[in-house]
Amino acid sequence: MTAHDLKTTLGSAKPIVDKTIVEKTHSIEQIRYGCAIGAMQSVVAIPRAIPITHCGPGCADKQFMNLAFYNGFQGGGYGGGAVTPSTNASEREVVFGGGERLTELIGSTLKVLEADLFVVLTGCIPDLVGDDIGAVVKPFQQQAVPIVFAETGGFHGNNFTGHERVTRAIIDQFVGPYDGAPEAGTVNVWTLLPYHNTFWRGDLTEIKRLLAGIGLKVNILFGPESAGVDEWKAIPRAQFNLVIGPWLGLETARHLETKYGQPFLHAPALPIGAGETSAFLRRVAAFAGLDKDRVEAFIADEDARYYKYIEDFTDFYSEYWWGLPARFAVIGDAGYALGLTRFLVNQLGLIPARVIVTDNPPEETRGLISAEFRAIADDVAVDVAFEEDSYTIHEILRKTDFGHKPPILFGTTWERDLARDLKGAIVEVGFPSSYEVVLNRSYVGYRGALTLLEKIYTTAVGASA
Template sequence: MAIIKDKNGQTNSINQVRYGCAIGALYSVAAIPGAMPITHCGPGCGDKQFTSIAFYNGFQGGGYSGGAVAPSLNAGENEVVFGGENKLRGLIKSTLKIMDADLFVVLNGCIGELVGDDVGSVVGEFQKDDIPIVYAETGGFKGNNYIGHELVVKAIIDQYVDKFAEDKDKEKGLVNVWSLLPFQDTFWRGDLVEIKRILEGVGLKVNILFGSGSGGVEEWKTIPKAQFNLVLSPWLGLDIAKHLKKKYDQEFLHIPVVPIGAKETTRFIREVVEFAGIDNTKAEEFIKKEEKEYYYYLEHFADFYAEYWWGLPAKYAVVGDSAYNLALNKFLVNQLGLIPGRQIITDNTPEKYRASIAKEYETLSDDVSTTVDFVEDGYIVNKLLKETDFGHKPPIIFGTTWERDTAKELKGHIVEVGFPASYEVVISRSYIGYRGALSLLEKIYTTAISASA
């Protein structure tokens, strides 16, 4: 259960929560190789973020600095009454002795912010000694972990990366990528690897910043040298790119549709290459090679798609964050010819971005449009799904664990594509790009025919 405010400022409870709170951005830190989060919060806060974001969401695990590893103040009654600055100071000292990391990030939670702990002052004592440490104010009332992510990224840039920005020269062809939210997006690890593979394949040098493809903290130091920033999502990362524009005079390219399949991926590549102003010869060779392989597999898949006697889903619904929701809709309509039924975005998209995102659904294809609902409450989500006319065939629902019972009630199929995904074990799977789309096709139609057996 979580508490939110509607646009009229009224407080309402919601169930079946689909994101963490702002301090959940500790997993944005954990996703940076060599970075260590330190949480200034109560004993349950970090554990709840782990079990929801990183465990019952593809069972991703905490890795080197997440899960039970991340140091925490474990604030109690004493810190609520007398403040936790001294205890935080001791925690940081102990962490520096015990934990091996290239960068430490202190995340201030609800208790610290409410009682007025001056976390910046405490962290500043260590910063004066040239210790690589920063802090971010990420109390849960600031918003969810999407908002927390942007707060943490800006904190790292302003308090740490900026020290290495003396060289104002930009490196032609170097791009910073701001895209899917680590851990929250169930398939982020494989997806970011695929994004980097594609961009490097066309001749760019890539700061992917998070995950196994990242050079870690050393890579973050080169952020100011990038020729431009690429925001590959409907809205997440835009504030970061605008911040970097003001700070380092870096241009940015915003592409709202995360590409799935050949059509969108080829379009994505050409738009990026044109913006970067690099020679497109390598890019066109890469496209030719990737499309040849992609359509080879699709040609053989077509026999199944055209001839399968038991019948396949014709209409679908997508329930999830804005990035995957929009990406899936573009793919399902243009690549598979499926009919959109109900689209529900659940990431509490900031109001200022909703109109532009909704407009994308009006032009899914030349002759296909649909509408989108922005809903967070699980009761309302499932009510909308049950009210949707999916025709005489069982629908396929791209959603989360929360939609499983509704899918059964509708005699439909469920493919879990977002938080929480507690019936998926995800290690390095990707659903985007050329290669990820093939994995997605396998998942969709294995699910469909298995349910028919």
């Protein structure tokens, strides 16, 4: 699929040339997230969980194709893609309501599909006409069917919003109350948005490996390293919650603090590279009260291995200087943008020319995010821009001073043509990534940073050839 094909698939195939139209209508060219029902992919990311979508024809399929297929070609998983049941609500459901249709669909799903958890998600039609989804789901719950519901009509927000609604629905309707003692050394991790983040599977695998390495029992909750509903049921027993990223997961952690009395630790930046990862692990260990000797032994072993690879890499880095980028731009969600920028500045010495955050973080979190970017390094501060519209983003980048050397853009498929116009290189690190096939690749931690280095400089060398 070409970049033009993807534009047609993901929306807004026609370029907007009159910016005054955009300002009047608040249109967004080349979207960078899904709608709230895109949280069906968060359900799919839980082993043996299946979403049931109550929405118009094509809504579920479009969310899958956008977030999972033309974004690293990640596949459908156990309950995604063609497996996901949908009411395909039509004019009849608009006029008469869709409760009866949804009841029929849930009953049929239980007969045909086997799962440990079912999550009913709503689209715009049932939320607008006022279908009582709770009343539909409740009889099944009373029959001990593992099923919950979340209202995820598009006007509620994007798939980040939907993700928080789904996690809360599972916690409140499925996990339920708990009055036992916490298990020392057990942590619930809230971080990357599954599927939307192209590398979420590999990244969660690495995060779990790191936390387990310093002595924690980890409920990673999503992806191939999760134990599925058993981990979700174990959420209340955890000693604490860990939020990794500037804002996603904070709402869930605060809810768990209120519901179960669990404290939480907030680490705003994804750890990428030895320096950031070692500091991150020490902070987590101190919060959890872990054995310091074990923690330092693990970090020392990881550091030694990491810097041996870096030592070999420096032969290339110090000699192959022609054509390599000096300035960069990052265009993506707040979590990856912050982690990448810290790594590129502090590990590689590259200069940030522009950082644009595209995931529309809540207004109350933007001050924290801006402060984190202003403190990238002792002598480096970045003024981050918050923008969703690709037309505006690309205009900003065209006017950015990248110096006399070709720039490198860390962005998405939407930036490929722009990188060519700027005579630079592009590394796709976020949604949509339609020129990457991703299985378990990771860019976080010690190991992920080495993979990222390979990707960056293979791309740079290829672009200069």
